[in-house]
Amino acid sequence: MNRSELETKSRKQLLAMVERAGISVQRGLGKAGLIELLLPVPSGAPRPEEAAELPATYGRTRLMLVEIEPHWIHAYWEITAPDREAALAKAGDAEAAWVLRFYDITGVEFDGANARDSFDVPVDVAVGNWYVNLWSSGKSYCGEIGLRAPDGSFVPVSRSGIVQVPAAAAAPRAETEWMKVEPLTGETAPAGEPAREEAPVLAAVAASVTSEPEPVISEAVLLPATEQAATPGNVAEDTVVAEPVCAAIPETFPLPPPPPTVAGFDISASPSAAEINRWCEEIHAPPDSDANNNDNGSGYATVDAAQPASQESPAAERETAPSSHSVERFGTASDGLGVAAAERAPSIKLELNAEIVIYGRAMPGQTVEVCGRMVKVSPDGTFSVRMALPLADDDVTHDK
Amino acid sequence: MSLGYLALVLHAHLPFVRHPEDDDFLEEDWLYEAVTESYIPLLWTMEKLVADGVDFRLTMSFTPTLVAMLNDELLRRRCERHLDRLCELAEKEAERTRHLPDFHDNAVFYLDRFRAAREDYCNRWKRDLVGAFARLQQAGRLEITAAAATHGFLPLLRANPAAVRAQVFLGVMDYAETFGRAPRGVWLPECGFYPGLDDTLKEAGLRYFFVESDGIQHASDRAKFGVHAPLYCPSGVAAFGRDPEASRQVWSSTEGYPGDHDYREFYRDIGHDLDFDYIKPYLHRDGRRVNTGIKYHRVTGRTDSKEPYVRQRALDKAATHARHFLESRQRQVEALRATMGRKPVIVAPYDAELFGHWWFEGPVWLNHLCCQAAADRNSLQLVAVPEYLGEYPVNQVAMPGASSWGYKGYNEVWLNASNDWIYRHLHATADHMTEMAERFPNADGLTRRALNQAARELLLAQSSDWAFIMTRGSMAPYAVRRTKEHMLRFGQLYDMLKENRVHEGWLGELESKNNIFPRLDYRVYRADYRLASEHGQPAIAVSPQTKGK
Numbered sequence: 023m024n025r026s027e028l029e030t031k032s033r034k035q036l037l038a039m040v041e042r043a044g045i046s047v048q049r050g051l052g053k054a055g056l057i058e059l060l061l062p063v064p065s066g067a068p069r070p071e072e073a074a075e076l077p078a079t080y081g082r083t084r085l086m087l088v089e090i091e092p093h094w095i096h097a098y099w100e101i102t103a104p105d106r107e108a109a110l111a112k113a114g115d116a117e118a119a120w121v122l123r124f125y126d127i128t129g130v131e132f133d134g135a136n137a138r139d140s141f142d143v144p145v146d147v148a149v150g151n152w153y154v155n156l157w158s159s160g161k162s163y164c165g166e167i168g169l170r171a172p173d174g175s176f177v178p179v180s181r182s183g184i185v186q187v188p189a190a191a192a193a194p195r196a197e198t199e200w201m202k203v204e205p206l207t208g209e210t211a212p213a214g215e216p217a218r219e220e221a222p223v224l225a226a227v228a229a230s231v232t233s234e235p236e237p238v239i240s241e242a243v244l245l246p247a248t249e250q251a252a253t254p255g256n257v258a259e260d261t262v263v264a265e266p267v268c269a270a271i272p273e274t275f276p277l278p279p280p281p282p283t284v285a286g287f288d289i290s291a292s293p294s295a296a297e298i299n300r301w302c303e304e305i306h307a308p309p310d311s312d313a314n315n316n317d318n319g320s321g322y323a324t325v326d327a328a329q330p331a332s333q334e335s336p337a338a339e340r341e342t343a344p345s346s347h348s349v350e351r352f353g354t355a356s357d358g359l360g361v362a363a364a365e366r367a368p369s370i371k372l373e374l375n376a377e378i379v380i381y382g383r384a385m386p387g388q389t390v391e392v393c394g395r396m397v398k399v400s401p402d403g404t405f406s407v408r409m410a411l412p413l414a415d416d417d418v419t420h421d422k
Numbered sequence: 423m424s425l426g427y428l429a430l431v432l433h434a435h436l437p438f439v440r441h442p443e444d445d446d447f448l449e450e451d452w453l454y455e456a457v458t459e460s461y462i463p464l465l466w467t468m469e470k471l472v473a474d475g476v477d478f479r480l481t482m483s484f485t486p487t488l489v490a491m492l493n494d495e496l497l498r499r500r501c502e503r504h505l506d507r508l509c510e511l512a513e514k515e516a517e518r519t520r521h522l523p524d525f526h527d528n529a530v531f532y533l534d535r536f537r538a539a540r541e542d543y544c545n546r547w548k549r550d551l552v553g554a555f556a557r558l559q560q561a562g563r564l565e566i567t568a569a570a571a572t573h574g575f576l577p578l579l580r581a582n583p584a585a586v587r588a589q590v591f592l593g594v595m596d597y598a599e600t601f602g603r604a605p606r607g608v609w610l611p612e613c614g615f616y617p618g619l620d621d622t623l624k625e626a627g628l629r630y631f632f633v634e635s636d637g638i639q640h641a642s643d644r645a646k647f648g649v650h651a652p653l654y655c656p657s658g659v660a661a662f663g664r665d666p667e668a669s670r671q672v673w674s675s676t677e678g679y680p681g682d683h684d685y686r687e688f689y690r691d692i693g694h695d696l697d698f699d700y701i702k703p704y705l706h707r708d709g710r711r712v713n714t715g716i717k718y719h720r721v722t723g724r725t726d727s728k729e730p731y732v733r734q735r736a737l738d739k740a741a742t743h744a745r746h747f748l749e750s751r752q753r754q755v756e757a758l759r760a761t762m763g764r765k766p767v768i769v770a771p772y773d774a775e776l777f778g779h780w781w782f783e784g785p786v787w788l789n790h791l792c793c794q795a796a797a798d799r800n801s802l803q804l805v806a807v808p809e810y811l812g813e814y815p816v817n818q819v820a821m822p823g824a825s826s827w828g829y830k831g832y833n834e835v836w837l838n839a840s841n842d843w844i845y846r847h848l849h850a851t852a853d854h855m856t857e858m859a860e861r862f863p864n865a866d867g868l869t870r871r872a873l874n875q876a877a878r879e880l881l882l883a884q885s886s887d888w889a890f891i892m893t894r895g896s897m898a899p900y901a902v903r904r905t906k907e908h909m910l911r912f913g914q915l916y917d918m919l920k921e922n923r924v925h926e927g928w929l930g931e932l933e934s935k936n937n938i939f940p941r942l943d944y945r946v947y948r949a950d951y952r953l954a955s956e957h958g959q960p961a962i963a964v965s966p967q968t969k970g971k
Contacts, residue, residue: 054926076909080850086581088845089824091832098846151842183581186617188824188832189640196643199819200967203658205812206606206629206960217813377518377697395517408518408700410525 092159092190159190381406426755434774483609524730565806568605574884620655638663640823650766680781744790859947883908
């Protein structure tokens with residue numbers, strides 16, 4: 023539908039069309055806006071995809087200093103061609119080189135000449151940004167980018183704002199200042215706790231002016247070793263019991279001939295309930311009862327058996343994080359929740375599982391029971407049941 | 423009477439990810455996973471505590487980006503669909519694992535859990551999770567703080583003060599609209615603070631914020647009580663420092679509880695483990711294997727041979743760990759109380775998504791912690807900051823140092839070789855925004871809409887998440903794409919505004935796609951902008967105190 027056709031529609035009709043098309047729409051969007059949404063490509067509208075790159079320059083000479091940490095600053099700049107040429111002309115010396123000049127202006131009102139100290143960092147001006155290491159923290163700096171000639175003369179092109187790098191150490195001891203902030207109405211102390219108007223009395227300060235009352239942090243109390251130690255594999259209690267399963271398949275519907283789905287078991291013909299039972303029993307062969315068997319009954323034939331966890335030193339366990347543990351950072355930020363686990367995929371050499379799929383077709387709405395369980399029949403009448411079956415170690419051999 | 427206080431703070435945040443144009447957008451899963459695994463279980467925990475009559479106090483923050491997504495009709499529908507699919511998969515799993523007793527118990531557990539989550543999400547909370555949390559605040563159990571508009575890392579946006587003001591002011595206004603009252607405190611994105619930021623917070627009517635322990639330790643004056651009492655900035659806004667020990671016990675990958683061998687293993691998900699053809703309908707459309715949320719193994723130990731998850735053992739361990747955490751804090755306050763001469767407060771902030779999503783048993787741990795703390799209030803009491811300040815309105819004055827809770831405690835996570843390129847664009851874009859806001863004091867019609875949308879695009883580009891994801895490397899292409907897309911759109915709007923040729927259809931498309939902050943007023947970027955009184959608390963009234971008084 024083209025624009026003129028769309029224009030004949032009412033806003034309500036357009037709204038309905040937009041909704042049908044699955045386009046989310048801002049409440050109150052006018053008719054013209056709705057038409058644009060419905061047109062295949064809004065005519066004349068810029069498409070971000072077409073202009074895939076951000077501007078290389080903003081047409082403004084500028085130097086920015088950004089603090090990263092107490093001893094590290096990032097500088098970035100843009101110098102327009104006219105400013106650059108003007109600077110080169112002014113320097114008048116082909117040997118002049120681009121530098122970042124840092125002025126230490128801690129505690130002074132900088133007027134361009136009263137810095138406490140200054141130093142130069144040669145930069146490659148074409149790169150547009152630079153990381154600069156500092157040797158003292160807690161200072162204020164102002165920067166300039168410009169050309170420095172061999173004779174020491176300097177032609178500044180742009181001056182940055184003031185950057186204050188964070189302090190890396192505690193402030194010296196000084197007279198402590200106190201303040202009262204009136205609590206909000208309704209900001210009440212927890213039940214039974216009166217507001218404390220008086221300034222806190224520091225017992226330790228009263229006792230000795232030389233001993234600063236440092237916050238006392240109690241020792242971290244670790245759990246008893248037994249609580250954090252790895253637990254032994256629960257081999258005994260998890261041993262699979264060979265119970266008869268798939269006791270009966272109702273005869274009320276024909277099972278279509280399923281193709282072979284489980285390697286090693288011939289299910290190419292319509293199986294009888296008895297046959298399925300037999301397969302199940304075969305699959306259910308009890309695992310080797312060897313004490314060192316690492317099979318935990320989970321359906322994993324762990325051929326590359328790791329040492330039982332209980333043999334590891336509890337201390338060693340505590341010292342080393344489980345490799346899979348997600349919370350890697352002390353002091354974290356919002357974590358992308360969808361970080362793919364594949365990046366941490368365990369390096370398992372071989373892992374085997376057995377499953378059986380029973381599927382078929384019935385009349386839609388018909389009740390179907392497989393192995394004693396009701397099965398959901400989809401609207402087209404098809405259904406399927408998928409079951410994992412335990413697999414013992416000796417079902418598969420593997421070249422270790 | 424207690425000897426000290428524990429303030430538990432859960433910071434809930436996700437970047438704004440909403441793709442109406444794509445029915446199966448991978449990164450939207452972040453929201454659905456967080457809803458299913460963290461926000462719903464946290465609501466279960468807190469609502470049960472209320473129902474059981476447990477006297478508890480917790481603090482949470484919800485960023486406006488997360489609130490916007492939780493309240494968005496399209497994303498709510500998709501969230502419901504996600505829960506439906508989980509129920510369907512869990513049903514199949516309950517059937518598939520019939521003959522594997524170890525896994526079957528877990529499969530049935532997931533089935534019950536997902537069904538309960540779906541039922542509560544749709545019928546009990548009517549898909550309004552924010553409203554459910556707001557009711558806990560109204561009940562006096564949960565203190566909800568404001569947060570910056572799009573979680574912009576403020577220390578790296580400060581080149582343009584208007585950009586910082588807009589992040590804070592919009593966060594406060596969004597809070598007032600969402601929760602029906604003015605916020606009292608604020609969660610600074612990534613705990614990122616710099617001296618002077620407190621003035622902006624004060625202007626927004628905020629009374630307190632949280633800061634990394636380094637911020638207190640490197641304050642302008644020596645903090646007498648370390649992180650165990652707040653500092654008042656000279657503006658009168660209170661800074662509460664994070665307690666390193668309480669943080670480490672939960673966060674640390676080496677010592678933290680979540681790594682315990684009995685807890686659920688995050689990285690063994692059936693989305694990665696099971697036969698491709700079987701699991702395919704529950705994976706991403708392109709067949710990429712993703713987490714489904716069904717995980718049958720426990721951490722087990724330093725091995726790739728993971729053992730089956732035994733729910734009861736994990737639950738028992740959560741109770742033990744809650745007791746351990748509480749006893750550690752009790753010992754801490756007992757020792758601190760003796761030297762401080764006043765009740766210490768231990769501030770323990772965590773990402774809310776740690777609870778349930780990363781640390782599956784986290785909400786259970788939280789439940790035990792609240793119950794155990796309520797049962798034994800003689801040494802330690804849970805507290806929210808406003809009550810603490812009600813009891814202790816007199817505090818030391820010092821300016822906290824610049825800091826964040828990121829790696830090394832400063833800005834490196836958000837500014838390094840992987841992401842430094844974004845700042846020249848972010849700063850220039852913010853400058854263009856303020857330039858436009860000053861140029862159009864009272865725009866209306868299409869110009870006003872374009873200015874508002876330009877502000878939205880700038881705000882979305884400023885989310886700290888993009889820089890963080892670039893640092894991490896995983897999903898970085900998406901973070902790069904989002905950063906560029908928003909700034910490109912801003913640039914196009916800027917050009918249109920300058921040339922007075924705003925394309926309405928295209929603008930409408932942007933408005934419906936990035937529909938966050940529907941009532942945003944671009945004038946928040948003007949230097950003369952002031953918050954309406956109903957959005958902020960009464961001005962802070964301070965009076966100097968002397969030690970001997």
